[in-house]
Amino acid sequence: MPAHPTDDWQFLTRPISMRVRIFPNALPPSMPELPEVETTRAGLAPHLIGRRITGITLRRPDLRWPIPEAIEQRLPKQKIVDVRRRAKYLLIDTAPGSALLHLGMSGMLRVLPKRTPVEAHDHVDIALDSGCVLRFTDPRRFGCLLWQPAGAMHELLQNLGPEPLSDAFDGDYLFSRSRGRRAPAKTFLMDQGIVVGVGNIYAAESLFRAGIAPGREAGEVSRARYARLAAAVKDILAFAITRGGTTLRDFLSPDSAPGYFEQELFVYGREGEPCKVCGRPLRGLRLGNRATAWCSRCQR
Numbered sequence: 001m002p003a004h005p006t007d008d009w010q011f012l013t014r015p016i017s018m019r020v021r022i023f024p025n026a027l028p029p030s031m032p033e034l035p036e037v038e039t040t041r042a043g044l045a046p047h048l049i050g051r052r053i054t055g056i057t058l059r060r061p062d063l064r065w066p067i068p069e070a071i072e073q074r075l076p077k078q079k080i081v082d083v084r085r086r087a088k089y090l091l092i093d094t095a096p097g098s099a100l101l102h103l104g105m106s107g108m109l110r111v112l113p114k115r116t117p118v119e120a121h122d123h124v125d126i127a128l129d130s131g132c133v134l135r136f137t138d139p140r141r142f143g144c145l146l147w148q149p150a151g152a153m154h155e156l157l158q159n160l161g162p163e164p165l166s167d168a169f170d171g172d173y174l175f176s177r178s179r180g181r182r183a184p185a186k187t188f189l190m191d192q193g194i195v196v197g198v199g200n201i202y203a204a205e206s207l208f209r210a211g212i213a214p215g216r217e218a219g220e221v222s223r224a225r226y227a228r229l230a231a232a233v234k235d236i237l238a239f240a241i242t243r244g245g246t247t248l249r250d251f252l253s254p255d256s257a258p259g260y261f262e263q264e265l266f267v268y269g270r271e272g273e274p275c276k277v278c279g280r281p282l283r284g285l286r287l288g289n290r291a292t293a294w295c296s297r298c299q300r
């Protein structure tokens with residue numbers, strides 16, 4: 001099974017009206033990043049935990065990958081005992097196993113009254129004894145719905161680095177993992193085997209705050225600078241989670257709070273504009289096919 005796509009999404013399009021609403025500064029549309037997934041998890045959990053699943057409706061046999069038979073065979077009648085997140089995956093736990101969901105590039109999960117009309121791209125309904133359905137909508141179908149038997153770990157979750165907000169992720173960890181690495185610092189930070197869920201926006205912003213040039217060899221960065229970087233990653237992700245993520249997308253319900261994080265961006269999407277700290281025009285750099293803006297005075 002191939003790895004999930006990283007965030008090479010810059011060239012995707014969304015309806016114009018949505019793009020204008022989401023990105024007043026003409027930033028490109030964004031796929032769900034860790035803060036959006038965590039916001040989704042926290043929003044779903046009170047509607048799901050303790051509820052019994054009364055039925056599964058699959059309107060197509062596959063998303064990014066085929067939906068395994070176990071979803072229809074094992075989930076009905078089960079009680080949901082927890083809703084967890086690992087990296088950008090959501091796990092809906094029941095006694096025999098977990099539904100493993102990824103929102104891909106355009107996925108959305110909502111809890112809706114069960115009579116809510118089905119629209120295009122509403123691929124999966126998980127009906128609950130509350131009279132609601134958990135509806136998975138995904139126009140581009142890069143998301144997935146898979147099965148993880150109890151006591152096992154799905155192969156997609158194996159070989160992942162620590163969670164960025166966990167104690168296991170700190171400057172000493174980054175320092176030790178980076179020794180001998182010639183990859184650019186930004187590429188290193190976005191490697192899911194090093195740390196999960198630091199997408200393009202968060203990597204660019206964290207490196208700016210830590211004063212590390214994105215193209216600097218990872219193995220050349222000092223322990224003290226990695227301590228600043230780890231702290232910046234934690235601060236920025238935690239802040240984004242409190243704002244509901246970087247985008248205004250309504251993952252949960254029409255009344256979910258919009259995020260205005262994009263107004264706080266220092267470098268992401270700002271190539272050519274003046275640095276908010278020193279005033280020098282931000283430079284552009286391409287790393288791993290992604291555009292990166294950075295300040296050659298503030299970042300070394």
Ligand SMILES: [Zn+2]
Nearest residue numbers: 275278295298
């Ligand atoms: Zn600067």
